[in-house]
Amino acid sequence: MANDKTSERLQKVRSAKALAHRLKRKRYEFMRPETQNSGDQPSGEQSAVLDCGWGRLIFAQTFDDTTRLVSALREEAPDHRDIAIYVSDPHVLLAEAPQEIFLDPSHTFRLDLPTYRSGRRQPRGFCVRRLASEADARAVNRIYSARNMVQVRPDFFWSNRDSRSTTYLVAEDETTGEILGTVTGIDHVRAFGDPEQGSSLWCLAVDPQARHPGIGEALVRRLGEHFKARGAAFMDLSVLHDNSQAIGLYEKLGFRRIPAFSVKRKNSINERLFARPTEAYDALNPYARLIVDEARRRGVHVEITDAEGGFFRLSNGGRSVHCRESLSELTSGVAMSICDDKAVTRRVVERADIIVPEQMTATDDDDALQAFLDKHARVVVKPARGEQGRAVAVGLDSLEDVRKAIAAAREVCDRVLIESCFEGEDLRLVVIDFKLVAAAVRRPPHVIGDGRHSVRDLIETLSRRRAAATGGESTIPIDAETERCLQLSGLKLDDVLEDGREVVVRKAANLHTGGSIHDVTEIVHPRLVEAAIRAARAIDIPVVGIDLMVKNPTQPDYVFIEANERPGLANHDPQPTAERFLDLLFPLSGRRAALNSLGKM
Incomplete structure (x- = not known):
């Protein structure tokens, strides 16, 4: 009799669990949003997939078998990054398609919203608000590009600004109106009827040149407060296991790690996550790595010949080119010599009708120095040969400061130049194959x-x-x-x-001494572009960074400063500097060549 009662109780428990499971599935189906185009899920489907623009979030807990989940991952669009999240049995899923998918090396953290308390510290110098315009969307993409994240069509942001399931926040500089950071939030209840009342945080990114502290923290806190007000039970996020700085922030805010896993497809975007590069690759600086990454995306063979120096050899279709960052064998020794000596550079471009500042060679004759200073009021002192802004002093207005600057510059080069100081902004124009690729204002x-x-x-x-x-x-x-x-x-x-x-x-705006770079390619004045291209042709150099001092990048006034034979192609987002460099070296590689062969260009 006892055994019969025990069996009866077990049967009731199993029946109750089965009923709960059916009700849970029914709730997913009943609460399914109606349209995928608005960022929501079509009705009638059991498996929840949300388009985020950069890729799709695939909610694995709503799939009834691994085969369907793998099929969903295989539907990933080109140049997108889909993520299957909340995978309960990743080992089983990986066994389904081991050559196609991999376990994302990220941790999942959760913030319990009912017990979360808002921070008392208010943002200084910036505010956090919703994405409100197409200009905001373009600014978000600029930050994504700077952080090597997948970009989103601006019209996707704009068309989804009123989505019930997706929230886009931006941090805005209160003085300049510049967008400094962004974060995206997903409401799981509104996305797919989540019975756990969850939400998640994605795409937290801060402009690498933002000067205000606490932008990331403010964005996370604001999003958490937003979902708490909606009645969400928690807010989850995924962070790479070795991103100790971000993990430290999340733990400080009260996030705790949970045993949840994500799976992604093996594609070129995710390659560094499932195929660790060689040790030599890790030693490359960002300027060399940018070019090497673009070469690998195109299928161009890369041989790193000296990682610490930034040297590598690119080979494709029987052609081989040795490079040091953006300096390649296509640049002649004569062109390099012209750029190496700033006095020679000035004379060469001046003969091409480029406007140059008045210049003299530094001397120990105080009377000559004082006379030059009296004539121009403010001067620039710099070594005749040197790079990365070393020993460059700008805006000197006293003989004592000029002497000190000359002594510092002589530690870099025996010959020191003194130039008249042109008040304005430092403009870098990157010219590749005698065409403007990027223009950026460099600020101190x-x-x-x-x-x-x-x-x-x-x-x-x-x-x-x-x-x-x-x-x-x-x-x-x-x-x-x-x-x-x-x-x-x-x-x-x-x-x-x-x-x-x-x-x-x-005073100097050089990147290596802490300056920041701000893209102005779309607004730069045509006369400035013409001057840069004319200077490149005068030197006869295929890849060059032309530096001008300008009143404003939208105005024609300028003075030539110098030419850099090895311009850094990084930090010019969103301009395709590395792409155009590879186009120069290997015209038959890459997407442009493919489109050209198909008659689409």
Whole structure:
């Protein structure tokens, strides 16, 4: 009798579980949104898939078998990144298609929203709001590109701005109106009727050149508050296992790690996640890596000959070209020699009717120096040969400062040049195959006070952020030139900078000394483009960075500064600098050649 009662109780438990499972499935089906074009799921389907523009989120818990889930992953569109999330048995799924899919090496973190408390600290200098215009969408794509993320058609953002399931937030600079960061949120209940009342965070990205601290934290907090107000039970996110900085932020905000897994397809976008590159590749700097990545995408063979120096050999179709970053065998030794000596460069381009500043060679004759200074009021001192902005001093207005700058420049090169100072902005124009590819304004580093930290602390913090954003290529040296620039503002390194005060800490806008780059390709004045191309032809160099000082990139006034035979092609997002470089070296490779062969160009 006892055994009969036990069997009866077990049967009731099984029946209850089966009923709960059926009700759960029914709830998915009943609460299914109606249209996929609006970012939601069509009705009547059991398997939830959400188009996010950069790819699709495939909610694995709504699929009844692994075969259907793998089939969904196989429907991934070209140049997109689909993600199957909440995979309960990843080992079983991987066994279904081991050559096509892989387990994403990311951790899943969860924020329990009912117990989450909003932060007391308010954003300084920026605000967080919803994406509100097509200009916002373009700015988000610019940040995605800078962070090597898959971009989204701007019209997709715009057409989905009122989606019930997707929320786009941006951080906006209160002074300039520039978009500094972005995050996307998915409401699981509105996306597919999630019985767990969940939500998730995706595509958190901050402009690598943003100077305000706390942008990422503010975006995460605002999204969490948004979903908590909607009654969501939790907000999940996925983060690469070795991204210790991001994990530290999430743990600080109260996220906890949960045992949830994601699976992706083996495609070129995900390659670094499932096929670790060679050790030599890791040693390449960002400028070399950008070109190597583009070559590999095209099927061009890459041989890294000296990683630390940025040397590699590219081969395709019987053609082989040795490169050092953007400097290739196509650039002649004569062209290199012209660019190497700034005085020679100036003479060559001046003969091509390029406007150049007045210049003299530094001397120990104080009378000659003072006469040049009296004539121009402010001058620039720089070594005749050198790169990366080393020992360049800008805006000097006293004989004592000129002497000090000459002494510093002579440590780089025995011959030192003094030029008249043209007030304005530093414009870099990248010319490849005598065509403009990118134009960007380079701005000197500056810090913003918070009333608590010294100028030195603020510079060191900004320098760490710049280094992290550029793979260690951009840092702000604290030296005599930095101290001189601070003295112009009446400051010393250990002074506490008052809240909201903005101070330029170096006059030179070179990226390697902490400068930032801002794309102006779409608005640059045609006369400036013409001058850059004419200078490139005068030097007869196929790849070059032409530096001009301009009043404004939209105006025709300029003065030529120098030509760089090895311009950094990174940091010019969203312009296709690496693509055009590979087009020059291997015209029959890549998408443009394919479209041309099909008669579509």
